[in-house]
Amino acid sequence: MLVPPPLSLYIHIPWCVQKCPYCDFNSHALKAEIPELDYIDALIEDLDTDLAAYNLQQDNRKLHSIFIGGGTPSLISAPEIGRLLEAVSQRIPFSDDIEITMEANPGTVEAGRFTAYREVGVNRISIGIQSFQDEKLKRLGRIHGSQEAIKAAQLATEAGLNSFNIDLMHGLPDQSVADALSDLKQAIALNPPHLSWYQLTIEPNTLFYSKPPVLPDDDDLWDIFEQGHQLLAEAGYVQYEISGYSKPGLQCRHNLNYWRFGDYLGIGCGAHGKISFADGTITRTVKVKHPRGYLNPAKPYLDQATSVAASERPFEFFMNRFRLLESCPKQDYIDRTGLPVSTIEQPIEWALGKGYLEDLGTEWQITEHGKLFLNDLLAAFVDEGDQQ
Template sequence: MLNDTGLYIHYPWCVKKCPYCDFNSHPIKGEIDQEAYCTALLADWEAQQQAGDSFQSVFFGGGTPSLMHPAHVNTLLDTLPINSRAEVTLEVNPGTHEYMDFNDSRTSGINRLSIGAQSFDDTQLGNLGRVHQSADIVTAFKKARSAGFENINLDVMWGLPGQTVNAALQDLRCAIDLQPEHLSWYQLTIEAKTEFARRTPILPVEQAIYDIEKAGLELLADCGFKRYEISAFAQPDQQCQHNLNYWQFGDYLGLGAGAHGKRSDRRNGTLHPRRISKAHQPRMYLADPAAATEQPVDTDEIVLEFMMNALRLVDGVDWALFEQRTGHTKSDLAAKWSSLEEQKLVTANRCGATAKGLRYLDSILQVFI
């Protein structure tokens, strides 16, 4: 077991399903038995816990975890072994936080909020099927600040239907004006089996996508947001520790419907990671929260899995981390790495992609399949 394990807690319900979303989220139909879900999360924990567990970061994600009853968030944070200095994030949807008083959240131990803004243009929010308007984002943000939250992320999407460079920059400026510590700036992708896959809106053409990305990256850098992962930008020392652990191929425990975890055992000096996944459907999960499927990450896949995460980081990672987490050595990859280096896709000294490589990550990963 590694000593830097993260904890992810999934809340699988939303007010309604957004047409672009392929996360494990289900529109609320009728009453949710919040108590039963909290009890299930605790049973899930009982089944998965290991001696010595101590979580260095916690992330309540969704779905819409800001719909959770604050008392249940409290119970979970009181019961689970969380390091006193852990980063504890709650995802918040504007327009759904009313139930969750930000002052209560602060005192229960949540010290970081991630607010799903997506856009500050009400027409675009309508296109995206969001339940909130631009003004609700500003209200949620200001309330969070008044409650004392000093670490807030805003999620903003770009490449939205019909979006121009100016409109995308305007969205970013609105987000930056709120002075968050962190910004996640995601290009809208059309995911299979979503409503947008069935009736795809007209998205900006390739040249416009290139122009939006270039101009957005410049604006973020000018405003002091350092890009440290493909879509993640932080003010100095404000990187998301929970996500950094994923990208560094660390271990994490997943609780909740459809949650995934990765745990590694050390045997004879070698790490043996396995993936754990929980029932996707809330109904199935509630019926047997201890049930899980487990699969070892085999030695052939492990390099690819490591690269899929680590190469997203702008500065890459030390080769020592690669060796520690995969059981392979840098020299095992020598031929592949030097061919990628010749194409100027990866860096010479670190296990990392160049600026060009970040754009063509899929081509790099092909080499490790």
């Protein structure tokens, strides 16, 4: 029996000042003024369409978290963000401790802006800093400089938010181990409650893919990770996810819901969603990608809706769950996939034999060895749902 999990909402704002050469997200460089009134209206209508289609207002689930991503959401004014959040709250009840995160670019934030967002309901900001070195920022196509990055983190500290995150990359073009660790030390000095520290990867359909830069070699990348992890631990940060570090109790609740195979509505250009139903159905959705099509009143907001087959659920569940360092309750597998544990008996036994997993009785724990062979571990769960 599938038990509908916690519910989140992802809201996509597609516009950026300019497209970064490493970015494969659905973002579009500004060519004119943002039609923010029309876009907020469309987001609200998109949400209404989802709620009616999936009968979610009869679901009795409260909204656990909201994440406003992009693109650059901080290009949208605080009053319009407030209008959007008010409309959402009128349609879906909020949990008492709801986490509402908004991404921001240091180059689009002036003094007092974070306070204005807080006043309309945003209680967590994620700042896309990526580096504190001007030369590296220029290579990455970022519109801000190092001093703007530092100032943005200081403004977030002063704004009275529940939490804020710094996004920081390592493994940048021509980056030395010392450069990467210098960036990390500067981030730690700003004392963010949460740090997303992740390696630059070259993705298809990006400028870096067509014109690859020179990146650090594997030995340097390992030194950066090993020494950086030690710096973070010494500063009181706990790694709870592959690239997520936080002060105790300040993990990103929205991301935790993703990795625990929770549910989320996705509204906005190209937004993805996942919804589970008591009848055992799990549906994934994708919205119309381009702003022009999304804002066309003659077109639907939904681009794709696909059912997640039983055969796909074991892999999908563990692909998400094994990003987390916490143990995985066996009951979560039953509740979130609607499948009995017997459907994965063979791959679990194989993983235990390989030392990739540890059986804790009511939970499974991925081992340090298992993290090194994560792709092999996940491959074992492909099509296991056919055994039900």
